[in-house]
Each structure stands twice: as C-alpha cells, then as structure tokens.
Amino acid sequence: MRKYFQIFILSLLISTAALGQSEIRLTLDPQSCLKINGSTNISKFTLTLPGRLFPGSDYRFLPVISGNSISIGENRLSLCTNNFKSDNQLALNGFRKLVRADEYPYLKIELIKISLSPDYTEKKIKGLIKGDALINITITDVTKQYSLPFSASLFNNYLSADGKLKLTIKDFGLIPPVEMFGLVKTNEWLEIDLKISALLIK
Secondary structure: OHHHHHHHHHHHHHHHHOOOOOOEEEEEOOOOEEEEEEEEOOOEEEEEEEHHHOOOOEEEEOOEEEOOEEEOOOOEEEEEHHHOEOOOHHHHHHHHHHOOOOOOOEEEEEEEEEEEOOOHHHHHHOOEEEEEEEEEEEEOOEEEEEEEEEEEEEEOOEEEEEEEEEEEHHHHOOOOOEEOOOOEEEOOEEEEEEEEEEEEOO
C-alpha cells in the first residue's frame, strides 16, 4: 500500500523540492485526514479517512522537476472505502452502497502532473507554495480527470498542505442514493477536502 500514498503528499513535495533536496523523507502526522463533504435534502454530512489509517507513516521520494512541473514516479493511491468514518451512519452506509464497496473496495487516485503557480519562486521564499495537480480518480472502474488546486507551507521542517476539489458523482455514472423510502435524497455534488501534516527528515 505504501507506494500508493504518494498522491496524498503531492503538495508537500512542492515545499521540500524548493529546498533543493535530491531525496525527500517524510514522517506523516496522524492528525492528517481526507474528508468527503456532502449533503442531503435535510442535512450535511462528512466522511473522514483519518491519518492513522493512511498506508504507512514514513516515506521517501525522488521528485523530478522540470520548469514549473513536478513528477514523482509511482503515484497511484488506493483508499479503502471501509476505512472512512462518520458520525452520520446513514450517510456512511449510503456512501459504501453508492461506490459498491463490496465489489470495489478501493477508490483510486493517480497523479499525472503537478503545475506550480507562475509566481511560486517568490512565494516559496515566504514559505507558501500554490499550484494545481492534474489527477485521475477511479470509482467503480470509471476514471475521470480533474485539476486539484492546492497550497503547501514549510516551517521549522514541519510541512502542511491542503487541497479541495468539488465533483459530481454523476461523472462516474453513479446515481445519488435515496434512503428511507425517498424521504432522504443525497446531493450529487461532493467536496474532497485533503489536509496533510508531516515532518521533513533531513
């Protein structure tokens, strides 16, 4: 599973690459998390994948930088759908049913390319990097491509990064679930919210 984690720290690679290191070593903070925010016709809900359930905690990378673009080789991430948590059990059950977790137990994300913002050279001096990552997301064997905006910062060898992406489940040919005999209807739009913290090891 470790080799699939790399997409999750794409923002962190930007900050560490700015240090001019050939190899990047990171120790993930368990407070990191991936959230899926959604809503129904009666309430909002959040599904969370906590950092302690990410695939491993210690990682090494060899990023390749070309102009404003960065690649990192192996870059596919597999997320176990059964590891997501929520205070809203109805929403969690609906999510697992929607993505057919029994048949497709993993959501897959693949990094294609990282593009830094045009003024990244100036901003990295201040410890802040912004850009976009071109990614493929696969759900129930259907793959769609998105541009994920992100920001990352570095302070005293401690890295933090976040990115948000809004998408519709209809992109994957999925139908928003309806529960309780049609009384609860899930909105087709979801927001993917990624927050990563890690220690840079020199």
